[in-house]
Amino acid sequence: MRxxxxxxxxxxxxxxxxxxxxMLAFTIMTVTYFGQIVLxxxxxxxxxxxxxxxxxxNISLVMIGSAVMAGKNSHINVSILQSIxxxxxxxxxxxxxxxxxxxxxxxxxxxxxxxxxxxxxxVSTNMRIPMAYVYGMFxxxxxxxxxxxxxxxxxxxxxxxxxx
Amino acid sequence: MGGLLFGSALVxxxxxxxxxxxxxxxxxxxxxxNGIQPIVVIxxxxxxxxxxxxxxxxxxxxAGDLMNRGGIAKRIVxxxxxxxxxxxxxxxxxxxxxCMFFAAISGSGIATAAAIGGVMLPGMLRAGYSRSFSATxxxxxxxxxxxxPPSIAFIVYAVLAKVSVSDLYKVGFPxxxxxxxxxxVTTYILAKKRGYKERAEKIALGEIVxxxxxxxxxxxxxxxxxxxxDSIWAIGTPVIIVGGVFAGIFTPTESxxxxxxxxIIIGIYVYKEMTWSDLPKIFLDSAISTAxxxxxxxxxxxxxxxxxYVQIPQRILTFVMGITxxxxxxxxxxxxxxxxxxxxxxxxxxxxxxxxxVLPIVVALGVDPVHFGIMLVTNLAIGMMTPxxxxxxxxxxxxxxxxxxxxxxxxxxxxxxxxxxLMLITFFPQLxxxxxx
Numbered sequence: 001m002r003x004x005x006x007x008x009x010x011x012x013x014x015x016x017x018x019x020x021x022x023m024l025a026f027t028i029m030t031v032t033y034f035g036q037i038v039l040x041x042x043x044x045x046x047x048x049x050x051x052x053x054x055x056x057x058n059i060s061l062v063m064i065g066s067a068v069m070a071g072k073n074s075h076i077n078v079s080i081l082q083s084i085x086x087x088x089x090x091x092x093x094x095x096x097x098x099x100x101x102x103x104x105x106x107x108x109x110x111x112x113x114x115x116x117x118x119x120x121x122x123v124s125t126n127m128r129i130p131m132a133y134v135y136g137m138f139x140x141x142x143x144x145x146x147x148x149x150x151x152x153x154x155x156x157x158x159x160x161x162x163x164x
Numbered sequence: 165m166g167g168l169l170f171g172s173a174l175v176x177x178x179x180x181x182x183x184x185x186x187x188x189x190x191x192x193x194x195x196x197x198n199g200i201q202p203i204v205v206i207x208x209x210x211x212x213x214x215x216x217x218x219x220x221x222x223x224x225x226x227a228g229d230l231m232n233r234g235g236i237a238k239r240i241v242x243x244x245x246x247x248x249x250x251x252x253x254x255x256x257x258x259x260x261x262x263c264m265f266f267a268a269i270s271g272s273g274i275a276t277a278a279a280i281g282g283v284m285l286p287g288m289l290r291a292g293y294s295r296s297f298s299a300t301x302x303x304x305x306x307x308x309x310x311x312x313p314p315s316i317a318f319i320v321y322a323v324l325a326k327v328s329v330s331d332l333y334k335v336g337f338p339x340x341x342x343x344x345x346x347x348x349v350t351t352y353i354l355a356k357k358r359g360y361k362e363r364a365e366k367i368a369l370g371e372i373v374x375x376x377x378x379x380x381x382x383x384x385x386x387x388x389x390x391x392x393x394d395s396i397w398a399i400g401t402p403v404i405i406v407g408g409v410f411a412g413i414f415t416p417t418e419s420x421x422x423x424x425x426x427x428i429i430i431g432i433y434v435y436k437e438m439t440w441s442d443l444p445k446i447f448l449d450s451a452i453s454t455a456x457x458x459x460x461x462x463x464x465x466x467x468x469x470x471x472x473y474v475q476i477p478q479r480i481l482t483f484v485m486g487i488t489x490x491x492x493x494x495x496x497x498x499x500x501x502x503x504x505x506x507x508x509x510x511x512x513x514x515x516x517x518x519x520x521x522v523l524p525i526v527v528a529l530g531v532d533p534v535h536f537g538i539m540l541v542t543n544l545a546i547g548m549m550t551p552x553x554x555x556x557x558x559x560x561x562x563x564x565x566x567x568x569x570x571x572x573x574x575x576x577x578x579x580x581x582x583x584x585x586l587m588l589i590t591f592f593p594q595l596x597x598x599x600x601x
Binding site for chain 1: 176177178179180181182183184185188189192202203205206207209210213214215216219222223226413414417418421422424425444447448450451452454455456458459460462508509510
């Protein structure tokens with residue numbers, strides 16, 4: 001039980017960190033994209049890299065955001081099965097769904113490491129940053145996601161919670 | 165070949181695995197089984213949402229949240245209220261008109277449901293409506309958010325079908341009216357039949373006491389010129405967002421960013437209903453909403469790639485053309501399929517999977533891709549309020565604090581009204597297409 005407490009603390013900390021990242025990422029996207037519009041219409045100039053930066057930041061926001069949601073079991077799903085089974089079975093249905101989630105994102109995590117290797121020395125079109133860095137968001141986000149899902153599963157099995 | 169792909173996706177969906185996992189895992193299984201490089205999974209997840217046009221999604225979601233919190237949504241409701249006045253179902257009609265107005269500044273149905281539902285709650289209950297009737301009106305009218313431009317659904321369709329967003333935006337206006345007016349008629353008839361007006365009078369006299377309904381705040385009502393000036397900022401929003409796109413000043417994505425900045429300034433400095441310290445929370449919530457939709461789009465792009473890889477669209481095309489070449493019959497069939505898919509799946513993922521399959525078919529039969537787009541988006545909008553997975557249904561139920569079952573019981577007449585509008589748009593294309601021809 002004590003080790004689960006530690007895991008929960010790490011999970012909570014990671015969530016906070018991810019939350020900060022999401023706010024920062026969204027702010028960067030808004031500021032750079034708006035800045036680009038102002039530069040173009042007011043000063044008739046602009047940067048090539050702003051759009052690319054916004055696109056990549058958005059993808060990282062989506063992936064990190066997914067990790068946060070997975071840890072709270074809040075990804076959109078078809079919830080018919082869990083609403084028709086009994087309360088005690090419901091817990092196991094959700095655990096089963098979470099295990100499937102961990103399997104997919106676990107596999108995706110493994111593949112994303114290969115992707116980085118493949119990216120090698122490629123650089124992005126406008127910012128000229130190594131694509132390996134860009135693709136790096138996938139293993140980071142997927143590792144956090146899988147960790148959070150595992151913590152969620154452990155909590156569902158070992159901690160008796162009042163159903164909401 | 166496609167059996168494993170669709171079969172495993174369906175099983176995963178039904179056991180309730182997240183939609184992103186259902187689409188992703190079934191694609192991955194297929195990829196492994198057919199000896200394709202698994203790396204394709206990451207490439208397609210990335211490419212599926214790596215688009216400048218799709219950046220409109222996060223910005224429209226954020227703008228919607230900001231308009232809600234910053235008081236723009238509230239003013240739109242007030243204006244609609246002033247316009248409709250005291251008739252049967254008046255409050256319901258106000259809600260529908262507000263949804264249509266808000267649709268013109270918001271690109272999403274959920275944002276519309278949350279914003280207008282939240283603002284309308286006390287007013288509708290005081291008008292004598294039951295909670296379930298009120299929630300149903302909001303759930304049925306807020307999908308207009310994706311029909312009247314700006315619209316995330318149009319942008320996704322434009323990316324997938326390679327048609328002009330501007331044309332889709334234009335046909336969105338008449339389509340929004342074709343959907344909105346029958347909803348108002350339905351509301352008028354139901355409200356009159358059930359005598360809500362009489363109940364409202366009893367509530368006003370204190371004969372019926374409503375529990376748990378917030379008091380409508382006595383606001384210092386502005387009048388005349390000051391009211392006009394106060395509202396103009398809210399009315400200004402659609403002018404900037406949609407007008408800017410029509411005038412060719414902004415791309416849809418740029419218009420969404422401008423909407424974000426505009427709502428921040430208006431909410432903080434003009435309406436003063438929000439402060440800078442509210443922003444981090446709003447940004448975080450919007451980021452999570454964005455992730456929940458776009459991660460599914462990414463997985464759907466992967467799924468669609470696998471589908472095209474095994475030439476499923478071509479096979480279905482040959483199959484359908486072998487059975488019938490009757491345009492209207494095919495459109496009817498597609499509508500039925502999309503309605504069923506819409507009951508279970510999120511609308512962007514349906515587009516990712518369906519457009520590559522059905523667009524070649526309808527184009528071969530002589531359907532204009534823009535007309536097909538507006539038909540598809542209207543149909544997907546209906547999917548937002550159909551149980552069991554209706555996203556505005558959920559939002560409506562949450563805002564009005566009732567169960568999905570209660571709202572489902574009420575939704576029948578509204579559903580029929582929406583399907584009636586869909587059929588008009590499907591079989592009488594000139595009703596909407598006159599704007600672009």
